[in-house]
Structure formats: C-alpha cells, structure tokens
Amino acid sequence: MQCSVSEAADRNKAPILGILASEFAHTSRVLEIGSGTGQHALYFAARLPHLSWQPSDTGEYLPVLREHLRQEGGTNLREVIELDVRAHPWPLAAIHGPVDGVFSANTLHIMSWSSVQDFFRGAGSVLGTPGVLCIYGPFRYGGRYTSDSNAAFDNYLRTRDPESGIRDFEALDELAHQQGLALAADHAMPANNQLLVWKRDAAARS
Numbered sequence: 185m186q187c188s189v190s191e192a193a194d195r196n197k198a199p200i201l202g203i204l205a206s207e208f209a210h211t212s213r214v215l216e217i218g219s220g221t222g223q224h225a226l227y228f229a230a231r232l233p234h235l236s237w238q239p240s241d242t243g244e245y246l247p248v249l250r251e252h253l254r255q256e257g258g259t260n261l262r263e264v265i266e267l268d269v270r271a272h273p274w275p276l277a278a279i280h281g282p283v284d285g286v287f288s289a290n291t292l293h294i295m296s297w298s299s300v301q302d303f304f305r306g307a308g309s310v311l312g313t314p315g316v317l318c319i320y321g322p323f324r325y326g327g328r329y330t331s332d333s334n335a336a337f338d339n340y341l342r343t344r345d346p347e348s349g350i351r352d353f354e355a356l357d358e359l360a361h362q363q364g365l366a367l368a369a370d371h372a373m374p375a376n377n378q379l380l381v382w383k384r385d386a387a388a389r390s
C-alpha cells in the first residue's frame with residue numbers, strides 16, 4: 185500500500201517527538217521500519233541530533249523516499265535501505281550492525297499478521313542490549329477499540345485487505361516478550377493512538 189497521506193504524519197510528528205526525546209535519550213542508533221514518505225525521519229533526525237537515524241522501507245517506496253531524504257536530510261540521517269520485514273534474516277550488514285533503537289509508525293495495521301510476527305522477530309534480532317522498541321499507531325485492548333473512529337478505521341482496513349487490521353496490544357506484547365523485550369510504557373497519544381515502548385535491559389536479560 186502506498187501511503188500518500190502525509191497529513192497524518194505532519195499532525196502526529198510533534199507529539200511523537202515529545203515521547204521519543206525521552207525514550208531515546210540514551211539511544212544512539214535508530215532503525216525506522218516503514219518510513220513511508222520520510223517525513224518522520226526528517227523531522228526526528230533534525231530534532232534528535234544525538235541519534236543516527238536509519239530510514240527503511242520496501243522496494244516500492246525507495247525511489248521517492250531516497251530522493252526526498254537526499255535533498256533535505258542532515259548528517260545524522262543515514263541513506264535509506266530496503267527492508268521488508270518478511271526478509272529472513274534481516275540485512276544486518278545493510279543496517280551497519282546492531283542498533284539500540286527501533287521505531288515504526290502506522291505499520292502493524294497495514295501488514296498481515298504473519299508480517300507482524302516477522303516484524304518482532306526481525307526487530308528482536310537487530311536490537312542489541314540495551315535496546316528500545318517504539319511503535320506508534322492505533323491498537324485494541326482486551327479486544328476493544330479505544331474509539332468508534334478506530335473501529336471504523338479497522339473495518340475500512342479489513343474490507344480493503346482482510347489480512348490487515350488494528351492489532352491487539354496483548355498479542356503484540358506476547359511477541360515482544362518472546363524477543364526478550366518488556367513493556368516499559370504505553371503512552372496515550374492524540375487521535376486515539378498509542379506509542380508503545382518495549383525495552384531489553386542488560387539487568388533483565390535471562
């Protein structure tokens with residue numbers, strides 16, 4: 185699915201930045217999954233100069249994304265890489281080795297459930313210890329939507345692609361747990377979205 189909707193990214197980037205500034209305060213290298221238009225990458229990299237920000241997306245997005253970021257990106261914004269979460273294994277060499285942060289916005293409800301599983305397996309494989317995983321989007325809790333608008337959005341998504349849809353927080357938390365990631369925060373965001381944060385800490389490693 186091509187995401188030409190840049191208005192949403194424009195609206196949510198400031199609230200997300202407010203959270204990432206603290207959640208990635210001690211992080212140095214962030215891999216972004218499904219960078220889409222690149223608006224988030226540009227905005228966050230410029231405002232979080234201590235981070236090296238690695239944008240990525242699937243093949244169809246790359247030409248436009250590359251051109252956009254090449255023209256506007258600063259020195260801490262890395263060259264876009266191709267990364268489909270379904271790849272086995274994830275291309276660690278292209279990512280330039282393990283990262284200590286992974287970020288993704290509005291991707292899990294676009295992917296199939298099997299791709300969501302691949303997402304967590306891949307993120308777990310490239311994330312070092314300590315590591316922080318931040319995922320922004322709409323989620324369900326206890327099988328319930330957080331708003332009527334999210335229920336309508338889910339219906340729209342599933343009508344268009346039966347494999348897509350708003351994901352259950354509990355199922356995602358289980359996938360994170362399987363990767364040695366523990367829920368650290370669940371930030372309520374504007375427009376009935378959440379920013380979920382999982383961490384893998386050296387002290388908590390089993």
Ligand SMILES: C[S@@+](CC[C@H](N)C(=O)[O-])C[C@H]1O[C@@H](n2cnc3c(N)ncnc32)[C@H](O)[C@@H]1O
Binds near residue numbers: 193289
């Ligand atoms: C709704 S757009 C969100 C784009 C951007 N993150 C934002 O918030 O504006 C969904 C993104 O998920 C990406 N995506 C879908 N399936 C993917 C996959 N299998 N691997 C990696 N990215 C995928 C799409 O290419 C697209 O960039």
